[in-house]
Amino acid sequence: MPALVIAEHDGRTLHRATLHTVGAASACACGIHMLVAGHDCAGVAAEAARVAGVSRVLHADAEHLGDGVAENLAPQIVALAGRYSHILAPASAFGRNVLPRVAALLDVVQISDIIDVLAPDTFRRPIYAGSAVATVRGLDAVQVITVRGSAFEPAAASGAHADIERVTVTADSGLTQLLERDMDGGERPELGSARVVVSGGRGLGSRENFESLLGPLAKSLGAALGASRAAVDAGYAPNEWQVGQTGRIVAPQVYVAVGISGAIQHLAGMKDSKLIVAINQDADAPIFGVADFGLVADLFDVVPALGGSFASPA
Amino acid sequence: MKVLVAVKRVADSNVKVRVRDDESGVELAGVRMGINPFDEVAVEQAVRWKEQGVATEVVCVTCGAAACGDALRTAMAMGADRGVLVETDLGFDLLPLHVAKLLLAVIRREQAQLVLLGKQAVDDDCNQTGQMLAALLGWPQATFASGVEIAGGRARVRREIDGGSETLSMPLPAVITADLRLNEPRYVTLPNLMKARKKALATLRPAELGVELSEHLQTLRVTEPAPRAEGVRVADAAALIDVLKAELAR
Numbered sequence: 355m356p357a358l359v360i361a362e363h364d365g366r367t368l369h370r371a372t373l374h375t376v377g378a379a380s381a382c383a384c385g386i387h388m389l390v391a392g393h394d395c396a397g398v399a400a401e402a403a404r405v406a407g408v409s410r411v412l413h414a415d416a417e418h419l420g421d422g423v424a425e426n427l428a429p430q431i432v433a434l435a436g437r438y439s440h441i442l443a444p445a446s447a448f449g450r451n452v453l454p455r456v457a458a459l460l461d462v463v464q465i466s467d468i469i470d471v472l473a474p475d476t477f478r479r480p481i482y483a484g485s486a487v488a489t490v491r492g493l494d495a496v497q498v499i500t501v502r503g504s505a506f507e508p509a510a511a512s513g514a515h516a517d518i519e520r521v522t523v524t525a526d527s528g529l530t531q532l533l534e535r536d537m538d539g540g541e542r543p544e545l546g547s548a549r550v551v552v553s554g555g556r557g558l559g560s561r562e563n564f565e566s567l568l569g570p571l572a573k574s575l576g577a578a579l580g581a582s583r584a585a586v587d588a589g590y591a592p593n594e595w596q597v598g599q600t601g602r603i604v605a606p607q608v609y610v611a612v613g614i615s616g617a618i619q620h621l622a623g624m625k626d627s628k629l630i631v632a633i634n635q636d637a638d639a640p641i642f643g644v645a646d647f648g649l650v651a652d653l654f655d656v657v658p659a660l661g662g663s664f665a666s667p668a
Numbered sequence: 669m670k671v672l673v674a675v676k677r678v679a680d681s682n683v684k685v686r687v688r689d690d691e692s693g694v695e696l697a698g699v700r701m702g703i704n705p706f707d708e709v710a711v712e713q714a715v716r717w718k719e720q721g722v723a724t725e726v727v728c729v730t731c732g733a734a735a736c737g738d739a740l741r742t743a744m745a746m747g748a749d750r751g752v753l754v755e756t757d758l759g760f761d762l763l764p765l766h767v768a769k770l771l772l773a774v775i776r777r778e779q780a781q782l783v784l785l786g787k788q789a790v791d792d793d794c795n796q797t798g799q800m801l802a803a804l805l806g807w808p809q810a811t812f813a814s815g816v817e818i819a820g821g822r823a824r825v826r827r828e829i830d831g832g833s834e835t836l837s838m839p840l841p842a843v844i845t846a847d848l849r850l851n852e853p854r855y856v857t858l859p860n861l862m863k864a865r866k867k868a869l870a871t872l873r874p875a876e877l878g879v880e881l882s883e884h885l886q887t888l889r890v891t892e893p894a895p896r897a898e899g900v901r902v903a904d905a906a907a908l909i910d911v912l913k914a915e916l917a918r
Contacts, residue, residue: 423836424799424802424809424811425802425808425809428803446830447812447828447829447830448829448830450795450799450811451799451809451811451812452799453799454764454795454796454797454798454799454800454803455799455800455802455803455809456803457765457796457800458765458768458799458800458801458803458804459803461765462765462884463763463764463765463884463885464764464765464794464796464800465885466793466794466795466796467793476888480793480893481694481791481792481793481890482679482685482694482790482791482793483681483790483793484893485684485685485694485893486685486687486694486890486891486892486893487890487891487892487893488887488889488890489887489888489889489890489891490885490886490887490888491885491886491888492884492885493883493884493885493886494884527808529807529808529838529839530808530809530810530836530837530838531836531837531838532834532835532836533824533834533835533836533837534834534835535829535832535833535834535835536832536833536834537831537832538831538832544830544831545830545831546830546831550916575912575916583848593814593828593847593849594828594830594831594832594833599681599790599793600705600706600847600848602830607915607916607918608912608915608916610912617682618681618682618684619681619790625896628915629911629915630896630899631908631911631912633908642899642901643899644896644899645899646896646897646899646900647899647900647901647902647907647908647911648899648900648901648902649901649902649903649904649905649907649908650901651904651905655905656905656908659905659906659909660905660908660909660912663909663913664909664912664913
């Protein structure tokens with residue numbers, strides 16, 4: 355039986371996390387179908403049909419599917435589940451919200467945040483904020499899985515010509531309404547998909563310093579801004595920038611940690627980055643334990659120098 | 669409105685746990701245990717509603733071994749009215765699906781109108797129980813909540829999503845899972861901990877709730893994560909610039 359990947363999208367384009375999920379699905383099953391559920395999202399379905407490895411796109415289109423509300427999406431997925439050995443979604447806020455609801459309706463467990471597929475029923479996943487890794491075997495007939503995107507190579511966004519099948523839409527639950535959505539828009543790349551992340555900690559000392567020091571550095575590196583929980587709690591940065599066990603888990607090509615001591619829960623969110631650079635005044639800060647390159651120095655001296663040497667976005 | 673809060677007893681999140689030599693799990697013997705930080709936020713929210721007259725009663729529930737009753741004592745010291753321990757001894761891992769089924773039975777008994785939980789437990793990092801419970805109840809769900817207002821039989825919930833936030837409106841009864849930003853939990857004081865000892869704590873068995881649980885997942889082994897190669901210290905900003913330029917040129 356094939357695997358079903360639940361597409362994450364905004365109604366216009368496929369979220370990149372979906373491609374990583376396809377990458378994981380290809381290790382689980384032979385054959386991948388993708389569900390694109392939404393409203394007026396034929397463009398996304400067409401995009402999904404081009405993703406390498408996808409042989410069929412199931413397109414469910416209705417107004418009540420437009421907001422990605424779990425109460426409407428979960429029954430739609432359950433209605434299609436019988437044909438599949440695996441159901442996978444990104445371990446993003448979207449996947450984490452919807453997929454456990456699907457698993458419970460199917461009376462099966464969910465295996466969260468997998469980082470490796472050892473066999474079609476056996477997976478590795480981090481526990482205790484990444485302090486340990488569990489190898490688990492799912493015993494259910496259908497494996498319901500969320501995928502940590504950074505652990506899997508993305509499928510190519512083009513190359514396939516999958517059939518698009520319009521599927522019967524399940525009923526509106528009528529339970530939950532989306533009133534508004536505020537996205538942290540702007541010129542910076544999105545934290546979860548940025549090639550470079552510049553993150554600040556409590557060492558920045560104030561919201562003003564955070565913005566005036568890290569803003570220009572991020573701009574010159576073409577980076578997304580992140581923050582430690584300590585910096586968020588202190589009000590220096592908004593919560594959606596939080597990197598860590600309790601925030602976002604990122605693994606960019608370059609992670610620059612500025613004034614971050616490196617609490618376990620923060621390391622959990624960034625220690626799989628390809629190159630980690632840390633700047634901290636405290637030579638004993640745990641962040642240096644995961645940094646490839648560390649500089650013990652006053653960030654207020656170093657950061658302007660760094661920013662100045664990268665004139666245009668890299 | 670009766671509010672039910674589910675809590676979990678976990679290893680203190682500031683303690684770095686160690687994997688057992690035989691790879692059977694992490695070593696919890698001698699590790700300081702406490703209430704899951706996200707659940708603490710959920711308890712705080714429920715207690716505030718009690719203080720504001722929005723909630724009439726706050727019942728805290730946990731599932732697991734007898735020792736998990738400690739988490740209920742903490743929740744009651746924070747202000748929950750009474751506790752329910754569903755004592756399990758399964759011979760296999762107690763998973764979010766199991767907990768959701770047990771909570772479902774407790775909620776039916778208690779006739780609660782709102783269920784609050786933490787968005788995830790910091791031991792297994794599953795982030796499932798609230799969503800599963802909402803599914804089994806057929807109730808709406810608001811996960812990762814950073815703000816909740818209750819009025820006119822509805823909940824208006826601001827929730828954290830990747831790259832921003834959104835606001836949902838849903839009818840009660842509902843299940844809400846708490847993000848850390850929802851509030852700052854109060855400290856538990858010794859007098860309140862003493863008072864909590866006098867509060868009612870009922871112990872139930874899954875069989876008494878009419879719930880039968882089966883094994884769905886096996887943990888084959890637990891290992892240390894792959895270590896990162898040792899890093900180097902550079903002397904100054906110029907050296908760091910060279911490193912970054914080399915990497916970004918790839």
